[in-house]
Amino acid sequence: MSETAPYASKPEQSLGRLFGTGPSPTRSEFQRDRDRIIHSTAFRRLQHKTQVFLQHGGHFRNRLTHTLEVSQMARSIARALMLNEDLAEAVALSHDLGHTPFGHAGERALHLAMARYGGFDHNMQAIRVVTLLENRYAEHDGLNLTWETLEGILKHNGPMIDADGRPFGSYAREGLPSGIHDIQAVADLRLASFASLEAQAAAIADDVAYNAHDIDDALRAGLLALTDLLDVPMAGPIVREVRQLYPDVAPKRQAHEVQRRMITRSIEDVIRTTSANIAEAGVTSVEAVRNAGRTLVSFSPEMAQAEQGLKRFLLERVYRHETVMRPVRQSEAVVGDLFERYMTSRDLPGRWGDSARAAADDAALARVVADFIAGMTDPYALDEYERLFDARPEFR
Incomplete structure (x- = not known):
């Protein structure tokens, strides 16, 4: 692997695993995590779990294809920022292992059913999968992943508590998920700190993938036409550009040109913005990243505003469509x-x-x-x- 930046996670400096393993002559610790995730039963099940569209077939994304797209984007971001690509990939590959059948609908239903018993949280469920529920190994339950990968799975969307120990961010309203203090790890997962840049890269890659492929799937399903996107933030300017460049090609090819440009421009924006954020924060180690007080891997303000506008459009026109x-x-x-x-x-x-x-x-x-x-x-x-x-x- 190419040389990494001082603020990248270093496999040789990993806090390790709950159960000790001998060194590998051919793979780093984060590469071993990636391989354990790919070979897990939970990972294979993703191929038959819904992303957005419940009709199987028709080339719509499922949880597995979504996960692979997120993984590719996370590696691209990590490579450009000189981060550890293997850790970014491991977090990306495992970020949806806790999702239920039937996409977010299944998660909502299970959370409601579990309301009397601590609720249901898919991030926490992913941790349960990789620390407890996978039961293939002779010497332990779970996948026995490194501390850094566990941290990335649990906190890729940011800290879970503030400095005073109060639930933070999305957990401020309903509290921390059940079982959060019972996670078996080699060291405290430090719920008040930010995760590594690699985990942050996986999180924003998830957003980029959603935006692009949900448009692609909606076009394929006939819920949208390219003309519906002309005034939509983020997508509209790209649609106009593609239609001007390729006025005579089939709509399917135009749609692909729109999707690939959305992905490229989103990732390039993340790389530029994150590089500036890192320089401004002056971080020179992964520990400094955790204590930076903010997410460093991000969109520019302009792209973030456009991305939120696109999400509102998708919510109204796609996710809430009667189909x-x-x-x-x-x-x-x-x-x-x-x-x-x-x-x-x-x-x-x-x-x-x-x-x-x-x-x-x-x-x-x-x-x-x-x-x-x-x-x-x-x-x-x-x-x-x-x-x-x-x-x-x-x-x-």
């Missing part, structure tokens, strides 16, 4: 019904049924049920629904 919302409502009902049935019958298959029957109280049972449902693929959730209710929803 999307109809199966969303069905999928929320599936998750809610499964949860209630498992809670009353403890009728979970295999080892999950054993864990459910051994649960000491309703709270412990609810967490077993939530772990089981969160790990389902979309097709498996529908199979279970059919097994328990003798009916199978058809998402149309």
Whole structure:
């Protein structure tokens, strides 16, 4: 790997793993994390979990293809900033491991069902997956990832508490997720500090990927036409440019030209802005990054404003479109019904049924049920629904 900047994470300086492993002659510690994630069962399940569009097939993104796109973008950003590409990739590859079936609809339904038992948070669930629920290794549960990768998964969106220990950011309203203080790691995950630049790169790559591929999928689904984007922040100027350059090519090719330009300009903006932020903050180590007091990997103010405008447009015209919302409502009902049935019958298959029957109280049972449902693929959730209710929803 090429030389990295002083503020990049260094695998040879990693705080290590909960369970010791011998050194590898061919891979760094962060490369080993990446490989463990790719070979995990939870990672393979992403290919059958919804991103936005619940109809499988039709070349719409799923959680796996989204994750791979985020990973590629995170590596590109990390390379340009002379960060550790392998750590950025590991965080990107694992950032959605805790997502439920049926996209954010499933997450909302499971969070509502778990309200009495501490709620459900997909970042915290990803941590549960990589520290507890993956059970392939002979000597331990989980994937036994390095402290730096665990930190990146948990805090890639920023600190979880402020300096006084109060829930911070998105956690200020509902409090910290259940189990946050029970995470098994080799050292304290320092909830009040910022994560590494590599983790921040993975987080912003997630935004870039969402913006570009949700437009692409919406165009493919017929929910949008390129002309609908002409006055939309961020996308509009690019659409006009592409239509001027390629007036006679097929709309599908024009759409691809719009998407690739959106990705390129977003990433180039992040690289320019982040380089300036790093210079302004004067950080010279990864520890200084954690104590910088703000996120350093960011869009410029102009791009951030345009990106928020684009997100508002997508929320109104795509995410709330009846074609999307109809199966969303069905999928929320599936998750809610499964949860209630498992809670009353403890009728979970295999080892999950054993864990459910051994649960000491309703709270412990609810967490077993939530772990089981969160790990389902979309097709498996529908199979279970059919097994328990003798009916199978058809998402149309």
